[in-house]
Amino acid sequence: MTTQEAKFLLSAYRPDGRDAADPFFAEALAQARSDPELAAWFAREQAMDARISERLGGIVPPQALRESILAGARASQPRRERWLSPVWLAAACIAILLSAAIGMRLRSTAPTESDLAQSALRDLAEEGAEHDPNLPSLASVQGELSRHPLPIYRNLNIDPVQLRQDHCRAITIAGHQVFEVCFKHGESWYHLYIARMGDFAPSAPVGTPTFVGQNLFAAAAWTDGQRTYALVTDAGPAALRLMFGS
Amino acid sequence: MAPGLPHKMQEEVFAQLVDSHYTGLYRYALSLAKSSSDASDLTQQTFFVWAKKGHTLRDLNKAKTWLFTTLYREFLRDKRLSGRVTAIEDLSPREQEFPSAEPDPMARLDSQMVMEALQEVDPVFRAPLTLFYLQELSYQEIANALEIPIGTVMSRLSRGKAELRAYLARRAKGGKVIDFPNAQGQRP
Numbered sequence: 001m002t003t004q005e006a007k008f009l010l011s012a013y014r015p016d017g018r019d020a021a022d023p024f025f026a027e028a029l030a031q032a033r034s035d036p037e038l039a040a041w042f043a044r045e046q047a048m049d050a051r052i053s054e055r056l057g058g059i060v061p062p063q064a065l066r067e068s069i070l071a072g073a074r075a076s077q078p079r080r081e082r083w084l085s086p087v088w089l090a091a092a093c094i095a096i097l098l099s100a101a102i103g104m105r106l107r108s109t110a111p112t113e114s115d116l117a118q119s120a121l122r123d124l125a126e127e128g129a130e131h132d133p134n135l136p137s138l139a140s141v142q143g144e145l146s147r148h149p150l151p152i153y154r155n156l157n158i159d160p161v162q163l164r165q166d167h168c169r170a171i172t173i174a175g176h177q178v179f180e181v182c183f184k185h186g187e188s189w190y191h192l193y194i195a196r197m198g199d200f201a202p203s204a205p206v207g208t209p210t211f212v213g214q215n216l217f218a219a220a221a222w223t224d225g226q227r228t229y230a231l232v233t234d235a236g237p238a239a240l241r242l243m244f245g246s
Numbered sequence: 247m248a249p250g251l252p253h254k255m256q257e258e259v260f261a262q263l264v265d266s267h268y269t270g271l272y273r274y275a276l277s278l279a280k281s282s283s284d285a286s287d288l289t290q291q292t293f294f295v296w297a298k299k300g301h302t303l304r305d306l307n308k309a310k311t312w313l314f315t316t317l318y319r320e321f322l323r324d325k326r327l328s329g330r331v332t333a334i335e336d337l338s339p340r341e342q343e344f345p346s347a348e349p350d351p352m353a354r355l356d357s358q359m360v361m362e363a364l365q366e367v368d369p370v371f372r373a374p375l376t377l378f379y380l381q382e383l384s385y386q387e388i389a390n391a392l393e394i395p396i397g398t399v400m401s402r403l404s405r406g407k408a409e410l411r412a413y414l415a416r417r418a419k420g421g422k423v424i425d426f427p428n429a430q431g432q433r434p
Contacts, residue, residue, distance in 0.1 A: 058357030
């Protein structure tokens, strides 16, 4: 092994000595012991590395970060494990049977804008990190949304037919197809869900958003008279309200 | 979080995981993202992904590497979305000799300056370099976290250290700090 090769390997040797027993470094370390010049270089290298590590260890995260992580995880925690228990499964079966029986007698109630918002929130919590928002075919509509003047709900002109042709992500909520487009506005990411107006009953007058949310996950739903929308973000209620000019 | 465990226990396990690693992850994220808010977002997003997918990891001893891997992937994903990712192939070779240690550039530098210096290192070298200085992961674990061969880790560490120390040396001397442009002439 040449001196350069030994230096190359030893550059990955951690200064706290945790790699001392790793056979990967054995030959290079042995060479450093027998070569004074290499030994001197290694000592300087280790001293410098140790000091940089020490300084790096002085970087302290923001105070609220830990609580924010824990709260965020709680908000997004999947609940399905609970439903896997036999007791819950049995209860769920009974509930379904009862619902079916009652449903035969009662007229079904159409889902509302609020239902769309809640479902969109759940979708973001469950799938937000999963899907790839970087579809080239959607770049145009994403760009338009990113530049759309606020408040966001005014003059939105999104064509669901075009979204379908552009292979936009679609999910089913309460039996209805809903498209979802991710876009960044300012420093935050948002997810716009678009549904046919008749599929979700209005919870408020046309053009009036209804807000729902939990911790950092926030959503607003509204209708513009043609379509029903839900805008969701995990950047917090303030970031969401910003989009509505409040 | 960890299906199969009672809910309360899951939360405790998760909290322990957060306590053990969020500081290191934040430091790593800060070196990559260059802003405290983006670093916080990256760290939070990493644990969010863990909360959703962590149960797929069979060996909890690998949680640390998994978290650092995930954070780096999330960082790259954000970079791709903002169209600022630098392909490794685009980088010009910049092997540099370790500048003279006189005067000792570290003597007057504090944590913030070290972080700023790390942030100046080309991102391709910055990721393994920060992981190395965090001392949380071995060279093998760094290779796993970044999904690159061990030899590439060594090479990037070597070149990253050269960049970092050149920057620190210039800064210590009070000279003008010149950006390292990438092959496209843009800061990453």
